[in-house]
Amino acid sequence: MDLALLWTIQLSGLAAFLLIQLLPRSAKKIAPAIGIALSFLAAAASAKLLLDHANGFGLPVQFSHPWLAVSDRAVWPNIPVERYALFVGFLLDPLNLTMITLVTSISFFVQLFSFYYMNEDRSRARYFGFLSFFSFSMTGLVLSNNLLQTFLFWELVGLTSYLLIGFWYEKESAATAARKAFVVNRLADLGFYLGIILVLILFGSLNFTDLKSQALAQVLPPATLTLVGVLVFLGVMGKSAQFPFHVWLPDAMEGPTPVSALIHSATMVAAGVFLLHRAFDLFSASATTLLVILSVGCLTALTGAALATIQRDMKRILAYSTVSQLGLMTMAVGAGSSTAGFFHLSTHAYFKSLLFLTSGVFIHRFHTNDIWEIGQKGGKNDRLAIGFLAFGLLSLSGLPPLAGFFSKDLILEAIKEKNLFFYSGALFVSFLTAYYSFRMFLVIARGRIRREERPHAESRALKISRNVPLLCLATLSLVAAFLGMPSFHFNFEMLLTTAAILVSGGGLAILRFRDPEAAEQKLLAGKTFMQKILERKFFIDDAYEFLVKKVGLAIAHALNRFDRTVINGLMVNETSFSVMRLGRLAALLQNGALQDYLAWAMTGGVLILFAFLHFYRGTP
């Protein structure tokens, strides 16, 4: 029974994609309906699975099927496994279950919301096709039972994010952002690819069930263990936008907002943290890997939060906040408790996609991303949107009863036990989170309305497809918080610290942004040194630019000229031209004068005569 459900979840996305592609041009209008229906089917199937295995009985369930027979022992004698092959299959255990329900539910709500958001866009069919293809690859990634299949769908997810970021490909910036996202992901995936191959060669099996830390420790020496751990973590860094590879996420906002809600806040970027939790034994096998994960997580959290404080574009603020929250989750895993990281992942997925969808509502209505303009155009009149915005931002900054508080609390506890330096970093991050959340809310809510933009009338279907997802996501974030909580122990001291952070962060934001117009003038007047650096995004983008343009392409250019001049010119053309020149030289001999020919003949004769004389010493 489970296998049937798993197959339905997995293939519903693919079926939707193929159906939409095969639709004749005339029937393209019903594409959204197909997309939404099949994503609902997937959500229902995963809900059913959740109910069947409510408290984890009968798990883990595993189905695997040999996909690629790789080799035998002749190649690498020291491999424990006799004839090892690469497998493809499903694995179902508590972690997968929560993740699959999260993915399918959010993708259903986003598809529903997209019906509202994309109803004027002409190429809607292609959009829903790609969205369903995304849910297919994401479910594949989540349900896979070995590292290689994760990598397979990892790349497919990267592809769909490329297609969806570059959905409006007429826009030059969207196309470049899409390419940038794919190439940066690819750069990180190289490490992942190499890590998988090393594990395959040295350890022999890629199944998560076999990757136990003791088994790994026996076979692999500590140095290679760290190497493999860091390499696989490199892949995670790419997908979950960790420090050096976070540059693509803010640019990914070029895509439609529901895409950002689904892919760039909840599911895809969470795939990295999911993998951290899934293959936790691989990382926890060596302490240095955990340290690396912790430090990279902290660095990401700090940069994300810092950059979010100065952004004017609503989606960019949320994007940077996602980067910093992902940094937090990685720190949690780095601190040794991957359950805390995963719990924060699930709660964050819900309220961050809620935030993105609300920003979608604002952008759809006011056709601008800039929070100051939204404020001026009467952002606060849209009661519903402001309410959800407040709910989302408060849960993001960790107000006690809401989802954010519980998960962030757990993370802070975990990091506190690990070491204090990172704990202080985490605190500072949550302080910044509170600051930019309140800043955004205040600028929109308290903006003095100049040119009011009345919302154009909407049909009932559109209203439903707009409000239902928001409502459900909000409730689900609360449900996830209470249901998914691993173990609740009231830690009074932690409650105090988070409350203090919330008040100080919020207070500072209120102080500065009570009157948005004045704040804007002050901002425009003079930029402090710190703001200038933040504006330039710590010069990371410029570093990438330099690396790619000056170094990479310069080498390519040099090689190209080398290829043209040396190999092509010198070796090939020169040899042929020299042969031709030789030919012309020989032609000079044929100058038509008979007697010259005779003379040459005679000289030949004389030479032969003297050679004959020289060699035959008059033997009779």
Added chain:
Amino acid sequence: MSPFPILSAILLCPVAGLILVLLTPRKFETAIKFLSLLAASGTLVLSIILCKIFNTADPGFQFVEHLEWIKSYGIHYSNAVDGLNVSLILLTAIVIFCGILVSWRVTYRVKDFFANMLFLVSGVFGVFMTTNLFFFFLFYEIAVIPMYLLIVIWGSTNKQYAAMKLTLYLLLGSALMFAGFLYMYSLPEARTFDLLTLKQNVHFSPPIQNILFLGLFLGFGVLAACFPFHVWSPDGHVAAPTAASMLHAGVLMKLGAYGILRVAVTLLPEGARHWAGLIAVLSLCNIVYGALVATQQKDLKYIIGYSSVSHMGIVLLGIATMTTVGFNGALFQMFAHGIMTALFFACVGFIYDGCHTRMADELGGLSKQAPMISTFFILAGLCGLGLPGMGSFVAELLVTIAAVGTYPMIGITSITALLITAFYVLTAVQKAFYGPVNPHHADFKDLDWLQFVPRAVLVGCLIFFGIFPSVFLNWVSLSTKILLGG
């Protein structure tokens, strides 16, 4: 002799088509096209049957056909199929079938065009099937001449130069190859051109093996666009007409790699092991160098030309590892890359016919104007950069596993090529297909039904073998094990 000589049937189909085409008068162009299509589909059907009835459990040669010709010199017309060449025969059949369909819009001297195509393909089939060195060389020469004619008459940019360069390079390769064969023949205990007898009763001493292998490898390497000799293939690709470059990149370059496996490695294993290090380094240059230079190209066909050089590097790397995994990967890459480049050239050819330009900057916004051809090109590009679910990914995976296993440093650096390939493929896609629609080619129409079929067949093959690679590996793994003395 098996009851129905399927191999000779596959070979004779294009030959019969050729004769029929030559007989039909020049003005019945559609008749000529249908005749050649009939011949091509004949070979395709027969090859599919061959693959189906090919017994994957039997490691030895199957469907052996043997005709004594010149007994005293050991030259006989003998064909046989084992793991190595069954996939390549299928590849050739698919590529020629799609090639004929793609060149349905050729209007200039139709009869000669299709005659040359069939002539070329029968040469290639001959090479893949034969187990006699003499016929190997004979069919190889048959394949080279029509390629020259196709480029010189129907080619595009600086076709004379490119055609001459291509032919001279290929003949250089064949000369080296033939020198090797003659030397092998001249050895006292050999005195035969037949591969099987050579393998059984001739034992080459290591020093001879080293020199002989080097000669043969250089001969075949020129054909497989090994690093220093790769220059002819991008120019050849650019100048050739669509169908010719499909056949050329898709199939002709695989002749070299197949030759290395079938002749050089089978007869001279120690020589192969001796030079394996050098081949690995050269193939690394191939991969990284080809990819880096491809980033600098403006013309789409040049990009694909250099990407073929880079992908052929992966094949050579697979061979250099001298392991069963490496060989399986190399053979798989030969097959997958053949189909992928054929698809690439089919798309670029169609775009060139429509917009009369191949410069990526001059083409813009093709996705909006011609969604189908753009999707095919993007699919081919994605397969090129090794997207999972497509054939090339599995091939690169196998080769990289073997490479990291035997030459760790080379294996790791070869992976960077995946990144560079992603970069130049996506830049090309962005310049040519995304961005605002370029008014210059506003009248460019999308694929009609007839042109849709060949490209769909190619994409179908890529995805089928990407999802079910074990089908391919069952054909191949037994004979590569035998090849390495398993």
Added chain:
Amino acid sequence: MSQSLQSYLVISSALFAIGVFGLLGRRNLVAVLISLELILNSASLNFLAFNKFSLPDKSLGQVFVIFIIALAAAEVCVALSLILLLYRKKDSINVEDAKELRG
């Protein structure tokens, strides 16, 4: 200088050398033709010298010389008509003028 084989051979090689000199040195075609005759005669002289001193069948050498003379006749007559033709076309029988046929 007694009538020995060597002396005849010396004379014939001298004749041959003079013929070669004339062949290459003279510009006028007829003069070239004349020196050609000289070379032929040195050859026939050689034949007869060997015929007399070291050939058992004495008639063989003489037969050869007959053939040489016959062929020389044929050769001269063709050469002269060619020279006449050249003269008619180029009104000069100078070797340097006939230079058209060149690479």
Added chain:
Amino acid sequence: MIADIFFMGVALLTLLGALLAVSLKNVFYNALSLILSLFGVACLFIFLNSEFLAIIEIILYIGAIAIAIIFAIMLSSPMIQKKEEKPDVKKIARSFILAALFFWGLLQTLRRTVWPAANPEGDYSLGAIGKSLLSNQILPFETVSLVLLVAIIGALMLAEKKGTAR
């Protein structure tokens, strides 16, 4: 003894004729000195006991060939008046060197090789020549006649006047 002196005289005569045939400016004088040299050669033939050949040499070579050459010189007579331009020293030097090398080379071979003992006795008579001509040399004999025929026809075709000069 007398024979030796006479032989020396004849040899010098032929060489002198040859030298003049080659060196004189005027082509007509060349032809005449050629005849002189041929006459010398005919005498040498007599010394070599082949009288028939001497006669053939005189009748055929001098009578026919030399005369034909003189005809040619006469036909292209205006040529003679035109003074030859200054001699091309480089060409003459080159040919002189080549001729000298040849001569010296041949002399060296002469001096080095050990010639077998001479046996001049034998049947030099015309009958023997005729017998061998028609017995074992019949094939060359027939071909020579054919060659002569072809040469004559060729010469006629070439020298034809009326516009068909190819």
